[in-house]
Amino acid sequence: MATHTNPAQPTTLILGARGTVGSALNPLLTALGHRTRLATSRPPQAADEVHLNLLTGEGLSTAFAGVDHAFLMAPPGHINQDVLLAPVIDAARAHNLKRVVLMSAMGANADENAPLRLAEKQLQATGLAWNVIRPNWFMQNFNTFWLQGIREQGQIFLPTGQARGSFIDARDIAAVAAALLTTDTHANAEFDLTGAEAIDHDQVAALLSQATGRTIGYTEVTPEAMRPGLLAAGLPAAYADFMLLILGYFKAGYAERTTDAVQRITGRAPIGFAQYARDYREAWA
Numbered sequence: 001m002a003t004h005t006n007p008a009q010p011t012t013l014i015l016g017a018r019g020t021v022g023s024a025l026n027p028l029l030t031a032l033g034h035r036t037r038l039a040t041s042r043p044p045q046a047a048d049e050v051h052l053n054l055l056t057g058e059g060l061s062t063a064f065a066g067v068d069h070a071f072l073m074a075p076p077g078h079i080n081q082d083v084l085l086a087p088v089i090d091a092a093r094a095h096n097l098k099r100v101v102l103m104s105a106m107g108a109n110a111d112e113n114a115p116l117r118l119a120e121k122q123l124q125a126t127g128l129a130w131n132v133i134r135p136n137w138f139m140q141n142f143n144t145f146w147l148q149g150i151r152e153q154g155q156i157f158l159p160t161g162q163a164r165g166s167f168i169d170a171r172d173i174a175a176v177a178a179a180l181l182t183t184d185t186h187a188n189a190e191f192d193l194t195g196a197e198a199i200d201h202d203q204v205a206a207l208l209s210q211a212t213g214r215t216i217g218y219t220e221v222t223p224e225a226m227r228p229g230l231l232a233a234g235l236p237a238a239y240a241d242f243m244l245l246i247l248g249y250f251k252a253g254y255a256e257r258t259t260d261a262v263q264r265i266t267g268r269a270p271i272g273f274a275q276y277a278r279d280y281r282e283a284w285a
Contacts, residue, residue: 010035010098011034011036011066012035013037014038014039015052015054015071019076020170021170022071029178029182032182040052060087069097069101070100071101072101073103074116079115082116082122085119085122089102092126093128099187100131101131101181102120103134105135108120109134120132131187131188131190133176135168135194136193136255139170142204146158155217156218159226160201160247164199164253166194166256167194169276172262175262175266176261179265186265191261195262198256198257199273201218202217210277211277223244223248
């Protein structure tokens with residue numbers, strides 16, 4: 001049976017489509033009338049998936065063929081984000097995409113030579129309609145990266161002292177990306193994305209305790225004590241060192257700033273940490 005697609009219906013390529021942000025972005029774009037093409041480094045399992053290996057460039061031309069818009073991000077676990085994203089940004093320009101949103105990270109623009117900043121600048125120089133979004137630390141780190149200590153010992157083990165972070169829910173990042181990919185209101189602008197308030201890890205632990213009915217605490221550890229756990233979790237040594245470096249920036253207070261970008265772009269307040277904790281409470285059971 002032949003399928004007929006609406007030629008006016010744009011196609012959006014989503015990098016990291018099975019990840020925390022990408023998996024939340026896909027249904028939002030679909031609901032807004034976009035066809036989505038989901039880039040995966042694994043063999044495609046569905047008709048809307050396309051194989052794309054950013055480490056080798058394999059699948060790049062196929063991924064971009066017939067695409068109108070794209071959501072770009074670097075694959076996690078690598079520190080040479082500029083090298084991995086450069087061919088992707090070149091492909092977006094070669095295919096003359098109507099709109100490109102790049103997810104970077106808050107603080108990437110503090111150093112003009114940082115790999116993510118170099119990728120941002122490359123996109124901004126393409127002549128395409130672009131947005132750069134720089135989220136702060138994800139709330140979802142607590143149900144992924146920091147999960148084991150919470151589950152097994154009831155403790156958040158991090159080298160962050162009493163510093164506060166304006167943690168953002170990945171669902172808000174997806175909502176911002178969806179709005180930027182489907183409207184022209186904020187073209188050619190960059191946004192730091194945060195939650196509405198900054199809290200420390202003792203407050204995080206209290207909110208997780210409240211949501212789960214368990215007693216969860218926060219224990220500060222040294223970077224040296226944390227490093228073996230990161231390596232045991234499968235992180236490459238260079239990326240483990242990068243994680244400890246940016247956790248040091250957190251401890252120094254750089255994650256505390258809040259912005260109104262989520263409210264401005266989506267028209268609603270960011271999800272609060274208490275709501276996140278309730279929504280994900282099964283993770284820490």
